[in-house]
Amino acid sequence: MLLNMNFIVKALLGLCLVNSAFSARILFVMIAPSLSHHIFFRHLIKELSFRGHDVVSISPDPMNDPKLTNITEIDIHTETYDAFDARKWLETVQYNKPSSEISLMRSFLPLFYTQADNVLSAPKVQELIQNKNEHFDLVIVEMLMFNAHLFALRERFNCPAIGLASLDTSLNAMDAIGNPTDPNYYGSFFTEFSGGNLSFWERLQLLWHHIDFRLYYYLEYLPISDAMIAKHFNITDKTAWDLEKSVDLILTNTNPIFHIPRPKVPNYIDIGGMHMRERKPLPKDLKQFLDDSKQGVIYFSLGSNVKSTNLPAEKRAAILNVFRQLPYNILWKWENDTLPDKPANVLIKSWLPQQDVLDHPNLKAFITQGGIQSMEEAIRSNVPLICMPFGGDQKFNARRIADLGIGRRLPFDDITADTFLDAITDVASNPKYKKSITKLASVLWDQPTKPLDRAVWWVEYVIRHGGAKHLRSPAADFPWYKYLMLDIIGFILAVVIIALIVIIKVIKLLFRIIPLKKIKLKEQ
Known part of the structure; x- marks a missing residue:
């Protein structure tokens, strides 16, 4: 027993020394x-x-x-x-x-x-x-x-x-x-x-x-x-x-x-999804709202950089009009304590644990501005998307959502009550979007290592090897002209041009010589 204890103590000390050494x-x-x-x-x-x-x-x-x-x-x-x-x-x-x-x-x-x-x-x-x-x-x-x-x-x-x-x-x-x-x-x-x-x-x-x-x-x-x-x-x-x-x-x-x-x-190392964390229990009030929404929930968030409260009045009115008509409950990340003319089926919160909300089985669709982290979270949770892009990478992400068939792209200028209602109804009720995003998730997250572990390994790799x-x-x-091979292309073009010039001059010279020879032969 004493020998075992000594071994354990030495092993732990060894681990501490290895950790401190690095x-x-x-x-x-x-x-x-x-x-x-x-x-x-x-x-x-x-x-x-x-x-x-x-x-x-x-x-x-x-x-x-x-x-x-x-x-x-x-x-x-x-x-x-x-x-x-x-x-x-x-x-x-x-x-x-x-x-x-x-x-x-x-x-x-x-x-x-x-x-x-x-x-x-x-x-x-x-x-x-x-x-x-x-x-x-x-x-x-x-x-x-x-x-x-x-x-x-x-x-x-x-x-x-x-x-x-x-x-x-x-x-x-x-x-x-x-x-x-x-x-x-x-x-x-x-x-x-x-x-x-x-x-x-x-x-x-x-x-x-x-x-x-x-x-x-x-x-x-x-x-x-x-x-x-x-x-x-x-x-x-x-x-x-x-x-x-x-x-x-x-x-x-x-x-x-x-x-x-x-x-x-x-x-160049991909670490997409590094921010993903372990699932956590929802706050009680939020869990009850989602649990009680048997008909389904539409989650609406424009992220941390675009405030819903800053939406133009006519767009906000169209959005509220649509929410009022839907059979679903709405969970809206809204930055103020009150929302004028709020429909009864809408719950507003200034902050939401997004990853845990998306994991709830009653989620039907996610209306988003299209930030890449929101995309990754929705894909992991198999929640189809409606993307209203603003700028940065969001327009690319919105286009990609449509191309992959995991949701709909809805440009901000195109938002009316009719277009908004059509997009939500289609994405929330058509099983093709759910099927596509579930298949995409199974491919995307089938990786040999977790993104965070991969990032840490590469950071420590650079430290271990001093770069x-x-x-x-x-x-x-390479300078840009060398990277584009313009020097080689220029050299080849120069050689070709010079060769063509030489050939043309030789041909012209031959045409001058041949007539002269013919004239001399006739004179003889």
């Missing part, structure tokens, strides 16, 4: 002014802390959980939301109708500059940057189209860097790791369509998107990031693009089933 110091820098992004990031932050890593998180939406003892949070809520709020972006797309998402980005450029400057000027962020004794084993940066300057933290702390995206990545991230972006079938999360059955005009639009985005990003946005790294890090010998391209690995909230299958380099440059595609370091 306890790394990790800096998370997630600055998107959008709660839904940070809900996704939190799962990885907490899991890494549970595994013994010391985490510092710079975030505008900190968790403020005293139970998380080895997580230090730097709150930059004021610095980000005062400059730029994702809600402004989505509502501008929907209500002001810019010509494209790229033109909208151009109009927001001054706000991107202000936000970047605010974050890096924040006292606690500056304290971190200026502390010569500070050390990190890894920096994880939110990788979207306006965060290149944050990769200066990799340079500052001389450690590897990982890019993390709460949705599909933008074209600059693909370029940074040399991932192919074929405009024949792939745009980005900004484009409504991608896939193999695109028309000529859709492919033409995708090609223009590729060109226009890169004109914006490399010629207009990156100079802002260059100014930031010079001002706050005194880095003048490298550009922000040099720093962004130094990323070792990208973890992105995508999967090859819902998102269009496409080639991926080894350091992942050995996984880097050579294409990431």
Whole structure:
């Protein structure tokens, strides 16, 4: 017995030593002014802390959980939301109708500059940057189209860097790791369509998107990031693009089933569904409402960035008119305590445990703005969708929902009482949508590892090996003309042109010589 106890004690000590030997110091820098992004990031932050890593998180939406003892949070809520709020972006797309998402980005450029400057000027962020004794084993940066300057933290702390995206990545991230972006079938999360059955005009639009985005990003946005790294890090010998391209690995909230299958380099890792958690019991009042709704429930939520209370009066009136006619009960995420003219079958809540609501067997349909996390949750719970997209990746997600047959797409401008009623009635009562989403879920979630475990493994992989440059595609370091093989194409064209010129000159010379010979023969 004593020997057994000694063995157990030694084994436990050994485990503790192994754990402490691999306890790394990790800096998370997630600055998107959008709660839904940070809900996704939190799962990885907490899991890494549970595994013994010391985490510092710079975030505008900190968790403020005293139970998380080895997580230090730097709150930059004021610095980000005062400059730029994702809600402004989505509502501008929907209500002001810019010509494209790229033109909208151009109009927001001054706000991107202000936000970047605010974050890096924040006292606690500056304290971190200026502390010569500070050390990190890894920096994880939110990788979207306006965060290149944050990769200066990799340079500052001389450690590897990982890019993390709460949705599909933008074209600059693909370029940074040399991932192919074929405009024949792939745009980005900004484009409504991608896939193999695109028309000529859709492919033409995708090609223009590729060109226009890169004109914006490399010629207009990156100079802002260059100014930031010079001002706050005194880095003048490298550009922000040099720093962004130094990323070792990208973890992105995508999967090859819902998102269009496409080639991926080894350091592009799908972790779609990482935010999924274990099911929890519903609050008693909510459970009773759902249990008692024997005829079924329609769940309506526009997410964290679009407020239902901001819907135009005529749209809200049409929606309420339809809800009043339905045989189902309605559960609506409504941000105020009261809803004028609320029908008796509607229950409003300012916040809802969405994953647990969707899991309830009485759910008939989910009316959503189309954020990717909501899509993943609905697919896991086999709940058909009605998507009213606003902006960002939502238009692509809405199109994909329709293409996969798991719901209906309903553009916001097309919402009337008739169209809204038709969409809900069709999706809630036609079994084809339920059948399609159930089949899709069985394929999508049939994975060798859980997304969160996969993300943690790759983070620790990069830490263990001091980076992942050995996984880097050579294409990431090609200049654009070399990547497109324009130098080789130009050389071949030059050789062909020169050869044609030589052949033409030889033929002309022959035609001159041959007549001369004929004339001489006649004279003889």
